[in-house]
């Protein structure tokens with residue numbers, strides 16, 4: 223049941239940070255509300271204060287400056303899916319955003335909420351980990367910037383503090399020749415919470431050899447995991463069907479080691495092979511297999 227709370231709607235970041243610093247008792251930030259409101263209704267949370275970020279327009283922007291992409295915490299899944307510059311090397315973000323929930327969730331849910339909610343199945347997290355994103359956390363009179371991987375503590379936990387607001391995710395622009403993809407296997411096609419997902423970034427060199435590979439898996443561990451063995455295996459080689467199978471096997475072995483004997487392990491160990499194969503072929507059709 224929904225417990226009463228005090229609702230605040232600051233009109234500037236300064237005011238929001240001041241409220242976060244001074245309001246007594248438990249408080250929660252409200253962005254799109256797609257996770258928070260159901261949790262309040264279920265009675266899982268009972269904050270004394272809810273601080274809405276609704277009026278902070280500056281956090282709704284995506285900017286590319288000085289070689290870095292800055293995504294404001296209030297940017298919605300729909301905005302990410304529609305942002306034209308994400309149709310090139312960074313399209314893994316648009317692909318992930320497009321696969322979230324249904325149209326209503328996509329138009330309300332935000333990147334900041336997805337990050338702070340820290341679900342192992344959060345769809346934007348594997349792409350952001352592969353992009354080596356950092357998060358900016360602001361408080362009255364200060365801020366800190368942390369690698370996302372360090373910020374996420376697993377299973378809904380992060381190292382955000384009561385008085386902090388996550389203001390943006392930032393990552394270096396990928397080289398123009400890079401290609402990326404996101405593949406998710408859910409229970410159902412829409413409104414599916416990810417059962418397993420993979421983000422892939424491949425940077426080819428002039429001769430077609432893979433110069434850099436970054437792979438991140440979602441929903442196989444308490445937080446997204448990179449796959450260093452498969453990344454190393456791909457580096458310095460030319461994409462072809464046999465390399466694809468080697469990489470898929472390396473991903474599957476990492477997943478098997480990560481999952482241990484949890485109940486979903488037998489399914490996920492098999493399913494990840496298809497997810498990894500599809501993500502790699504989408505990023506580099508030269509892997510030479512039909513989807």
Ligand SMILES: Cc1cc2nc3c(=O)[nH]c(=O)nc-3n(C[C@H](O)[C@H](O)[C@H](O)COP(=O)(O)OP(=O)(O)OC[C@H]3O[C@@H](n4cnc5c(N)ncnc54)[C@H](O)[C@@H]3O)c2cc1C
Pocket residue numbers: 250251252253254255256257258259260275295296321322323324327330331332333334335336337338339343344345346382386387388389413414415416
């Ligand atoms: C029907 C349905 C389907 C869904 N499908 C998917 C899916 O397919 N994939 C997926 O990944 N998710 C899915 N979700 C989950 C949800 O939509 C996302 O996690 C969303 O990104 C949350 O963002 P929000 O803006 O709604 O966050 P809110 O609900 O407003 O907040 C979530 C949490 O983050 C905190 N928070 C939010 N913004 C900030 C900030 N800037 N600074 C500090 N703290 C903050 C809040 O206090 C709260 O604890 C689904 C949810 C529903 C209800």
